[in-house]
Amino acid sequence: MQTVKIVVTGPFNSGKSAFIQSVSEIDVVSTERKITSEAEKIKNTTTVAMDFGRITVDEDLVLYLFGTPGQRRFDFMWEILSEGMLGFIVMVDSTRPETFREARSILETFRAYAPTPYVVAANKQDLEDAWDVEDMRIALRLPDNVKILPCVATDKESVKKVLLELLFSILEEVEKNSSQ
Amino acid sequence: MALKGNLRDFSVTQLLNLIHLAHKTGALKVKGETTANAYFREGKLAYAHMDNEPDDLATILYRDKKITRAQYRTLKSRAGHLNDKALGLLLINAGYLTQEDILASVQSHYLSTMQRLFAWAEGLFVFDAHAAPPNGKILTKIGLGNLIIEGARRLREWEKLQDEIPNLDMALKFTERPGTDLRKLNLSVEEWRVVSYINPRNTIRQIARATKMTDLEIRRIVYSLLQAGLVELVRPEGQTVPKPIHTALEGKSKEEQKSLVNRLIARIRGL
Ligand SMILES: Nc1nc2c(ncn2[C@@H]2O[C@H](COP(=O)(O)OP(=O)(O)OP(=O)(O)O)[C@@H](O)[C@H]2O)c(=O)[nH]1
Ligand SMILES: [Mg+2]
Numbered sequence: 205m206q207t208v209k210i211v212v213t214g215p216f217n218s219g220k221s222a223f224i225q226s227v228s229e230i231d232v233v234s235t236e237r238k239i240t241s242e243a244e245k246i247k248n249t250t251t252v253a254m255d256f257g258r259i260t261v262d263e264d265l266v267l268y269l270f271g272t273p274g275q276r277r278f279d280f281m282w283e284i285l286s287e288g289m290l291g292f293i294v295m296v297d298s299t300r301p302e303t304f305r306e307a308r309s310i311l312e313t314f315r316a317y318a319p320t321p322y323v324v325a326a327n328k329q330d331l332e333d334a335w336d337v338e339d340m341r342i343a344l345r346l347p348d349n350v351k352i353l354p355c356v357a358t359d360k361e362s363v364k365k366v367l368l369e370l371l372f373s374i375l376e377e378v379e380k381n382s383s384q
Numbered sequence: 385m386a387l388k389g390n391l392r393d394f395s396v397t398q399l400l401n402l403i404h405l406a407h408k409t410g411a412l413k414v415k416g417e418t419t420a421n422a423y424f425r426e427g428k429l430a431y432a433h434m435d436n437e438p439d440d441l442a443t444i445l446y447r448d449k450k451i452t453r454a455q456y457r458t459l460k461s462r463a464g465h466l467n468d469k470a471l472g473l474l475l476i477n478a479g480y481l482t483q484e485d486i487l488a489s490v491q492s493h494y495l496s497t498m499q500r501l502f503a504w505a506e507g508l509f510v511f512d513a514h515a516a517p518p519n520g521k522i523l524t525k526i527g528l529g530n531l532i533i534e535g536a537r538r539l540r541e542w543e544k545l546q547d548e549i550p551n552l553d554m555a556l557k558f559t560e561r562p563g564t565d566l567r568k569l570n571l572s573v574e575e576w577r578v579v580s581y582i583n584p585r586n587t588i589r590q591i592a593r594a595t596k597m598t599d600l601e602i603r604r605i606v607y608s609l610l611q612a613g614l615v616e617l618v619r620p621e622g623q624t625v626p627k628p629i630h631t632a633l634e635g636k637s638k639e640e641q642k643s644l645v646n647r648l649i650a651r652i653r654g655l
Contacts, residue, residue, distance in 0.1 A: 267651070300389075333388065342402045343398065375645045
């Protein structure tokens with residue numbers, strides 16, 4: 205039995221848990237806690253350790269989706285989580301430009317851990333205040349070759365698309381390496 | 385789609401950069417100390433105005449010393465009903481000023497308006513791509529490059545602080561270096577307030593909250609305390625590192641890797 209994993213990261217409240225929940229065959233195993241600090245009280249629970257979801261591929265292959273905890277005080281776990289990952293997804297709340305800077309810094313941190321492919325999910329595109337994907341590309345200073353995809357984490361089809369785009373990038377990477 | 389937010393999180397320079405790179409056309413409104421309005425055409429500045437500031441052409445030309453006080457008075461009383469475009473045309477046709485003169489004054493007025501906007505640390509902004517250009521105003525085509533560079537210079541302090549103290553979830557503790565006597569230091573009131581919260585259990589973010597400081601303010605102070613050798617950055621107390629989790633793709637042939645990724649793709653498609 206082989207297990208592989210994809211890491212879902214991004215700022216606080218960007219929709220990581222929702223994303224994983226949409227495609228996981230098990231209820232997301234997460235360690236949600238009631239939020240105690242005042243400033244982060246825009247919702248009731250946050251992920252304090254990590255989420256993980258599971259997708260069984262066949263008898264001997266399982267894909268795990270790991271979500272990183274939202275608050276930076278848990279970022280000591282990131283490096284551990286990213287060990288051996290196939291790739292990662294950076295979730296960004298498209299309606300909260302105040303989190304873009306942090307999203308960029310998270311992205312840079314993960315890129316430093318491993319040279320694996322990644323995509324950016326411009327989440328909550330269903331909301332009226334959502335920034336346009338191409339505007340977000342500029343705001344996040346993403347190079348043209350990095351995929352930024354519109355996403356609604358609560359919508360399974362949308363989540364599938366993001367996962368597929370990441371897998372396509374991973375496949376490309378494998379092919380690129382094999383042609384060397 | 386909306387393009388809105390707060391300057392606190394997305395600065396004027398970043399906004400201009402976005403408008404510039406995406407060749408945007410539309411109106412930018414920023415509500416801060418007062419309200420600022422700007423209009424852009426294909427990524428170039430066409431118009432800029434601060435509410436509560438006169439920006440009729442006669443005033444702009446008088447301030448720029450292109451017309452005398454007497455001429456200004458005459459224009460105000462006799463041509464007050466004309467909009468800027470019409471007045472500009474009248475002045476050119478009457479041989480008072482050239483088109484270049486007028487454009488130069490208008491441009492420098494718009495630029496100085498934008499420069500003042502750089503000083504705003506806060507303000508709600510919204511960019512409306514469907515707004516019509518301002519009526520009767522003389523529109524310019526000022527490239528944003530220089531403005532962006534100027535704005536970036538001002539931003540550098542912030543970015544430097546961000547580099548020095550990237551993570552506000554770190555805590556502070558007093559260094560045990562002998563010879564740093566707190567009482568002999570010339571600390572400001574703000575610095576004292578921060579000092580009073582220094583404890584390996586309090587993150588910088590929590591101290592900022594307790595002292596009601598913005599990220600920039602707390603970073604400035606922590607930076608000066610670090611520079612003074614008074615404090616050092618430490619991980620907040622009470623955190624343990626869990627066991628690592630092992631998964632592997634290594635040690636496989638390329639064909640195996642490809643087949644594995646293709647199986648994943650097929651599975652996700654079928655979800
Ligand atoms: N409208 C809308 N709401 C969403 C979307 N994705 C997530 N949300 C909501 O946004 C909030 C945050 O989502 P979570 O999945 O808890 O975010 P998270 O990134 O796991 O948060 P932390 O673990 O605290 O960092 C929840 O109220 C979700 O229901 C989306 O695509 N559209
Ligand atoms: Mg979560």
